[in-house]
Amino acid sequence: MVRDRGENGSSDKVGTICRALRRAIIEQALEPGAKLPEDALGERFGVSRTIARHALGQLAAEGLVELRRNRIAVVATPSWQEARDTFDIRIELERLVVRQLAGRLSKAQLATLRGHVDAEDAARGGPDAVSIRLATEFHVLLATMTESPVLIRYVSEIAYRCCLTLSLFSRPHSSECAINEHRLLIDALEAGDGEKVASLMHHHLDSVAERALVAQAKPRGRDIMDILAPYADMTPAPAGGPGRKRRLDAAE
Amino acid sequence: MVRDRGENGSSDKVGTICRALRRAIIEQALEPGAKLPEDALGERFGVSRTIARHALGQLAAEGLVELRRNRIAVVATPSWQEARDTFDIRIELERLVVRQLAGRLSKAQLATLRGHVDAEDAARGGPDAVSIRLATEFHVLLATMTESPVLIRYVSEIAYRCCLTLSLFSRPHSSECAINEHRLLIDALEAGDGEKVASLMHHHLDSVAERALVAQAKPRGRDIMDILAPYADMTPAPAGGPGRKRRLDAAE
DNA sequence: GGCATATAAAGTGCATGCATGTTTTTTGCC
DNA sequence: GGCAAAAAACATGCATGCACTTTATATGCC
Numbered sequence: 001m002v003r004d005r006g007e008n009g010s011s012d013k014v015g016t017i018c019r020a021l022r023r024a025i026i027e028q029a030l031e032p033g034a035k036l037p038e039d040a041l042g043e044r045f046g047v048s049r050t051i052a053r054h055a056l057g058q059l060a061a062e063g064l065v066e067l068r069r070n071r072i073a074v075v076a077t078p079s080w081q082e083a084r085d086t087f088d089i090r091i092e093l094e095r096l097v098v099r100q101l102a103g104r105l106s107k108a109q110l111a112t113l114r115g116h117v118d119a120e121d122a123a124r125g126g127p128d129a130v131s132i133r134l135a136t137e138f139h140v141l142l143a144t145m146t147e148s149p150v151l152i153r154y155v156s157e158i159a160y161r162c163c164l165t166l167s168l169f170s171r172p173h174s175s176e177c178a179i180n181e182h183r184l185l186i187d188a189l190e191a192g193d194g195e196k197v198a199s200l201m202h203h204h205l206d207s208v209a210e211r212a213l214v215a216q217a218k219p220r221g222r223d224i225m226d227i228l229a230p231y232a233d234m235t236p237a238p239a240g241g242p243g244r245k246r247r248l249d250a251a252e
Numbered sequence: 253m254v255r256d257r258g259e260n261g262s263s264d265k266v267g268t269i270c271r272a273l274r275r276a277i278i279e280q281a282l283e284p285g286a287k288l289p290e291d292a293l294g295e296r297f298g299v300s301r302t303i304a305r306h307a308l309g310q311l312a313a314e315g316l317v318e319l320r321r322n323r324i325a326v327v328a329t330p331s332w333q334e335a336r337d338t339f340d341i342r343i344e345l346e347r348l349v350v351r352q353l354a355g356r357l358s359k360a361q362l363a364t365l366r367g368h369v370d371a372e373d374a375a376r377g378g379p380d381a382v383s384i385r386l387a388t389e390f391h392v393l394l395a396t397m398t399e400s401p402v403l404i405r406y407v408s409e410i411a412y413r414c415c416l417t418l419s420l421f422s423r424p425h426s427s428e429c430a431i432n433e434h435r436l437l438i439d440a441l442e443a444g445d446g447e448k449v450a451s452l453m454h455h456h457l458d459s460v461a462e463r464a465l466v467a468q469a470k471p472r473g474r475d476i477m478d479i480l481a482p483y484a485d486m487t488p489a490p491a492g493g494p495g496r497k498r499r500l501d502a503a504e
Numbered sequence: 505g506g507c508a509t510a511t512a513a514a515g516t517g518c519a520t521g522c523a524t525g526t527t528t529t530t531t532g533c534c
Numbered sequence: 535g536g537c538a539a540a541a542a543a544c545a546t547g548c549a550t551g552c553a554c555t556t557t558a559t560a561t562g563c564c
Contacts, residue, residue: 013548014309037515048549049516050302057266057306061313063402070516070555085400092344148337150315150413154406161402265518289545300519301546322525322546 017045017055025064025075026136026163027129032077036065062157064164076164080213083165087209090158094139094205095198097155098185100146103192109145110190116141117182124179129167136163138182162209169212178208269297269307277316277327278388278415279381284329288317314409316416328416332465335417339461342410346391346457347450349407350437352398355444361397362442368393369434376431381419388415390434414461421464430460 021041024030041052056073059065066076078086105113120134136159143155181204188197273293276282293304308325311317318328330338357365372386388411395407433456440449 039515042549050548050550053516054306054309057309058313061310063405072515072556082400082402085402088348089345089403089406092348093341096340096344148334150334150337150341150410153315154341154410158402158406291545294519302518302520305546324526324545 013045013047013051014055014058017041017047017052018058020045021055021059022062022064022160023133026160026167027133028167029129030075032075032164032168034075036073036075038073063161076161077168078161078165080169083162083169083213084209086158086161086165087205087213090155090162091202091205093151093155093158094142094201097143097146097151098189098197098201099194100148100151101142102189102194102197105145105189110186113138113141113186113189114183117179117186120179120182132163132166135178135182136160166208166212178204181207265297265299265303266307266310269293269299269304270310272297273307273311274314274316274412275385278412278419279385280419281381282327284327284416284420286327288325288327290325315413328413329420330413330417332421335414335421335465336461338410338413338417339457339465342407342414343454343457345403345407345410346394346453349395349398349403350441350449350453351446352400352403353394354441354446354449357397357441362438365390365393365438365441366435369431369438372431372434384415384418387430387434388412418460418464430456433459 021030021036030036036056038049038052038056041055042049045052056065056067060067060073063078064076065073067073116134116138120131120138123130123134139159140152140156143152143159146152181200185197185200185204188200191197273282273288282288288308290301290304290308293307294301297304308317308319312319312325315330316328317325319325368386368390372383372390375382375386391411392404392408395404395411398404433452437449437452437456440452443449
């Protein structure tokens with residue numbers, strides 16, 4: 001019932017593409033700056049450019065994609081400042097979530113949450129991208145339990161944006177402590193002290209942001225100039241030239 | 253510079269339509285439930301259905317429009333519960349805004365704000381719709397001064413949704429006190445105590461919501477059954493039949 | 505050979521057309 | 535005249551086509 005209302009409500013084709021792209025983005029299969037040509041998307045998903053275009057529009061409204069007139073759409077590349085601001089908003093929103101949830105979750109819901117954290121635990125050995133996605137989905141799951149469509153939508157949206165940001169700024173993802181914090185959060189929710197759990201959430205998100213955005217004034221390398229700086233004085237090509245697939249994509 | 257990034261970034265045609273519709277909605281020129289056929293919009297704005305459709309998609313993403321498959325799009329009709337939730341979110345977001353702004357506004361900015369409130373004052377005699385719009389725009393103006401694109405976007409979006417809600421639930425708009433609260437807010441912002449002004453904002457929005465949503469369990473009449481209840485036992489038609497223009501529109 | 509310019513390729517911006525589904529009107533029946 | 539079914543009108547869902555802009559490639563000049 002409460003479902004949907006995250007997409008636009010239009011067809012399912014647009015929704016499908018949105019979901020697929022969203023997931024690809026937050027799993028870093030599509031890195032920030034990666035090009036998203038309408039034709040390619042259309043062909044890939046078996047629809048016309050019209051639909052692909054519409055999907056890109058939705059994603060742009062969510063802030064996951066950047067649309068520039070007459071230019072190929074690209075995965076959004078939030079600035080450090082935007083990242084910081086986004087986290088600030090997220091903190092307030094998620095404080096609201098847990099305050100509404102404290103002491104009001106059923107046993108089944110608590111079990112669901114703990115199950116999810118177990119999944120996070122299980123994914124610890126695997127690729128970073130999956131860990132980040134699962135961590136994000138934990139928060140979305142929490143929001144879903146408020147059953148407030150508006151809150152669900154905003155938390156999801158902003159959590160995905162934060163996810164994108166994390167993939168941009170923090171390469172060595174340290175999710176171990178985060179997982180533990182998720183467990184503490186669930187316990188506090190069960191105990192039921194609203195302010196206590198709000199404060200826990202605040203510190204949790206604060207430290208996630210901190211771990212990622214440690215006083216880094218610039219993105220860690222999305223800027224082509226930064227990436228190339230160390231190589232600037234190397235000789236043109238170390239003979240391994242021809243086989244190099246032209247696969248830059250991200251960062252143009 | 254910081255401008256835009258509220259639309260989608262695509263053409264300007266889509267943006268123009270979005271702006272126009274948004275304004276029409278928050279001024280109640282288009283009431284909740286009003287139909288928005290693609291052809292009509294396209295013709296009105298001199299574009300094809302494709303563009304009108306895209307614009308509707310954007311507005312749906314903002315929650316101002318409801319899109320149902322194969323059905324004419326309509327202006328959103330938020331439920332009472334959604335309205336309450338929306339205001340809760342808004343409170344947190346705007347507390348964030350004023351906390352960031354407290355003591356940091358230039359003289360020019362303070363003057364701009366006071367000028368806006370003067371405009372609100374001047375509009376007191378006029379139509380309710382304009383008062384509501386101006387009050388909403390005051391909050392958007394505040395958000396803009398944070399220069400945080402993310403915050404600006406979310407506050408604007410949610411303020412417009414609240415605006416829509418207000419038009420739905422509170423007919424006798426009592427904006428006089430709100431205007432005064434705006435002045436107090438500005439003074440507190442100038443003084444610079446972040447927590448003080450956050451608390452002021454909290455109470456301001458709380459009372460706005462309260463004035464509008466006073467324990468009303470259902471929308472004040474958007475439901476056709478409610479509207480018709482008092483008339484249910486009247487005779488079919490009091491002879492004034494033929495001339496009645498079929499102008500229901502809202503509430504189908 | 506290096507750089508500016510011209511040319512081709514690729515991509516978006518947008519309107520139009522047809523298929524399909526929904527709403528209203530008309531028709532037929534009682 | 536009142537009601538149910540059929541048909542017309544209406545509206546969306548989507549693909550395709552063309553014009554225009556940007557980007558990549560090739561050409562020509564020095």
